[in-house]
Amino acid sequence: MSMTTTPEILPTTLPDHTQLPESDGTFVFAERAGGKNFQEHPQSILLTDSIQPILQKRHPEGNYCIGQDSGIYWRITDPPQRGAEAPDWFYVPNVPPLLKGQTRRSYVLWQEIIPPLIVLEFVSGDGSEERDKTSWTGKFWVYEQAIRPAFYGIYEVRHSRVEVYHLIEDHYELVIENERGHYPINALGVELGIWQGRYQNLELPWLHWWDDLGNLLLSGEERADLERQQKEQAQEQLQQSELLLEQERQRGERLAQRLRDMGVNPDE
Structure with missing residues (x-):
């Protein structure tokens, strides 16, 4: 006797960023089992602040988007949060900074179409969640097979190290560090690496950008x-x-x- 399954009934109209939740208390702000630490917020600001001159040259018209702890919706689920990931930092080229004059509450792939160029996750636990390749639910799988940013970085705050993956056809391959110990992001003309220094009154190893000549941004x-x-x-x-x-x-x-x-x- 054969068994049949009832296909999931999708809505006739797709929700946009104004109709999808920003947070439910477990989605964006407490997504990682290890919780957040005091470095993560200034870390995101540092990444955004230091790369601004590069992005302004790359997009003189201002069409780009940076998300920090913002949801990326990639499929429709019930509840909606199950169909989203909330990376700590991501950059999307060639999209307007506002949608119909409104700030994005989240980034909705079926609305925006263009995937992020780079997604960064700050690991507070053991990193297993960020490396989970389980189909449809594992974070690594979702980024590699569904959201598909060209670069995926896993920053282990506790160990002051970063892994960078580059999407080659249908899978991620590790980016090899260069002679400066940095990871080239050639599409942006920058390098990503660890910088020991003082920022916002904290002397720590920071995830930071350099230009392609090795000059700190x-x-x-x-x-x-x-x-x-x-x-x-x-x-x-x-x-x-x-x-x-x-x-x-x-x-x-x-x-x-x-x-x-x-x-x-x-x-x-």
């Missing part, structure tokens, strides 16, 4: 400090030049006066 505060220092140096150089010109003028006047005292017209 500065945060907005650091860029402002550098610009201020450059302006101060330029002002000092201008003052030095003005001082030299004044010294030369005074020297010329003294020389002219000596010539007059000798009965010589300096103008002739």
Whole structure:
């Protein structure tokens, strides 16, 4: 006797980001069994802040989207949250920053179509959830087979290390670190790696960006400090030049006066 299953009945109209939940208390903000730590929020800000100049050059019209702890809906389920993942950080190229004048509550693939270029997960537990390849439910499987970002990074905060995967055809392959110990994201012209330094009053190893020449991409505060220092140096150089010109003028006047005292017209 054969058995048949009743196919899932889908709605006739697909929900958009305004109709799907941002959070239910377990989806976005407490998704990982290990919970969050104090580094994760400034870590996301640092990644966003430091890569802004690169993205502004890449998208002079401003069409790109960055998500931080935001849901990516990839299929319709009941409840809706089962059909979404909430990476700690992701970037999507070539989409408008607003939808119909509204800030996105989540990123809905059937509404937006374009997948993220890179997704980053910050591991607070043992990393098994981020590496789970179970079909339809495992996070690694969902990113590799459904959401399909070109790059998937797993940052183990406790161990100060990161794994980066690149989507090759239908599967992820590990990206090999370069001679600087960084992972090239060639599509963006940047490298991803671990930087030991001080940010927001915390001296820690941070997940950070470099350009393709190995120069650390500065945060907005650091860029402002550098610009201020450059302006101060330029002002000092201008003052030095003005001082030299004044010294030369005074020297010329003294020389002219000596010539007059000798009965010589300096103008002739």
